[in-house]
Amino acid sequence: MLNALAPDKLPTAPLISLTWTDHVTGSRGHLVVDRLVRGVASGGVRMREGCTLEEVAGLARGMTMKEALHYDPKARYVPLGGAKGGIDCDPRHPDAYGVLVRYLRAMRPYLESCWATGEDLGLTQDTVERAAAEAGLTSTVQAVYPLLDDEEAARARLTDAFACEVDGIGLDELAGGCGVAEAVLSALDDARMPYEGTRVALQGLGTMGGATARFLSQAGLTVVAVADVRGTIVNPAGLDVEALLGSRDSFGTVDRAVLREGDREMPGDAWLAVDTDVLVPAALSYVIDCTNQHRVTARWIVEAANMPVLPAAESLLTTRGIAVMPDVVVNSATNAWWWWTLFGDIGADPDEAFAHIRGSMRDLIARVLARAEADGTAPRAAAHALVADLVPEITERFGTYR
Structure with missing residues (x-):
């Protein structure tokens, strides 16, 4: 059973679940549409070797929950259903781009009618957009256009937003990390823990992990470890976050030439056991399980990645007094920023x-923690309870497509 499985008020079976086989390479791709709201679902497409239909189904259910958690009846943003795409292919393989183009071409009927997508693990937004254009699509989010009051103005606004840069970095690359960082800061504030002296370790320094590291460092926290595909870089006194970020390649791999005296290279799984207060898995799913959870010493695990902690491991962590802030809350600003802007x-x-991201995440974290305290449950159960309350309200307003 996956972390993102639904509260009782959501149907257990997805609306659409399919697997595609690439006729050129034999690679497999998946699409799961968990739920439609007003005929549309939202969720990115990921590419990684070993991606499975079960994984994509869990991610799609998580997207249903993220959409519901950001529902505001006073906002223009119309909550969508949840969906996800996934391709079983190493994104570094020379054939990967061709596989992506053919996958998007095969999924074109869904992308034109009911599935709005974008970047996820292994893919950048630029790559997805370029492949989508080659596959004959107008946009990766064209399924949403019929819901807009002024499509031309909305599309121009989103294009302008993607053109925005902060210190040479695209706003779209920073939005999700800003939300994750705010989730960390909100948890610290709730525990009355000062930012200065609080240590953070991150697994993954791609778009999400990199932006999270930047915002947390700017807030005064000390980043003591980061992990990429080559291993873990550790410095108990603090890493030079900006130097590491500036040396990354397009897959988030750090050039070791920028390491300073005092920076140490350790094995790839060393990030789990680093002496830290906050652990941020920001890359792969299923990285913390029952075989390695005992190595975690952090007080909080903040899930910037989707489904990084397996349920059985989370139960053991909770028993040990380690709080897991769930992915459906923590990384939800990535998706929400698109729709706040477009609508x-x-x-x-x-x-x-x-x-807007900071205010919305502050409010959401406060609601989750308050519900957890009131119900005597962990944050994930509290988030699920909030979704269970919101889904009937959304369904009553917009109907359901089952």
Whole structure:
């Protein structure tokens, strides 16, 4: 059973579940549409070797929950259903781009009618957009256009937002990490723990992990470890986050030439056991399980990645007093920023975007922690309970497509 499985008020079976086989390479791709709201579902497409239909189904259910958690009846942003795409292919393989183009071409009927997608693990937004254009699509989010009051203005606003940069980095690459960082800071505030002196370790320094590291470092936290495909870089006194970020390749791999005296290279799984307060898995799914959870010493695990902690491991961690802040809450700003911008709740402005993300995440974390305390449950169960309350309200307003 996956972490992102539904509260009781969500159907157990997805609306659409299919597997595609590439006629050129034999690679397999999957699409799961968990739920439609007003005929549309939202969720990125990932590419990694070993990606399975079960994994994609769990991610799609998680997207249903993320959409519900950001529902605001006063906002222009219309909550969508949840979906996810996944391709079993190493994104570094020379054939990977061709596989992506053929996958998107095969999924074109769904992308044109009911599935709005974007980047996820292993893929950048630029790559997905380029492949989508080659596959004959107008946009990766064209299924949403019929829901817009002014499609031309909305598309221009989103294009302008993607063109925004902060210190040379695209706003779209920073939005999700801003939300993750705010989740960390909200948890620290709730525990009355100062930012200065709080240590953070991250697994993954790609788009999400990199932006999270930047915002947390700027807030005064000390990043003591980061892990990429080549191993873990550790410095108990703190790493030079900006130097590491500036040396990354397109897959988030750090150039070791920028390491300073005091920075140590350790094995790839060393990030789990680093002496830290906050552990941020920001790359792969299923990385913390029953065989390695005992190595974790952090007080909080904040899930920037999708489904990084297996349920049985989370139960053991909770028993040990380690709080797991769930992915459906923590990384939800990535998706929400797109729709706040497209529907017009915010403009194409970094300051406005960051302020809205921070305010929304603060409110969401507060609701989750308050519900957890009231119910005597862990944060994930509290988030699921909030979704169970919101789904009937969304269904009553917009109907359901089953």
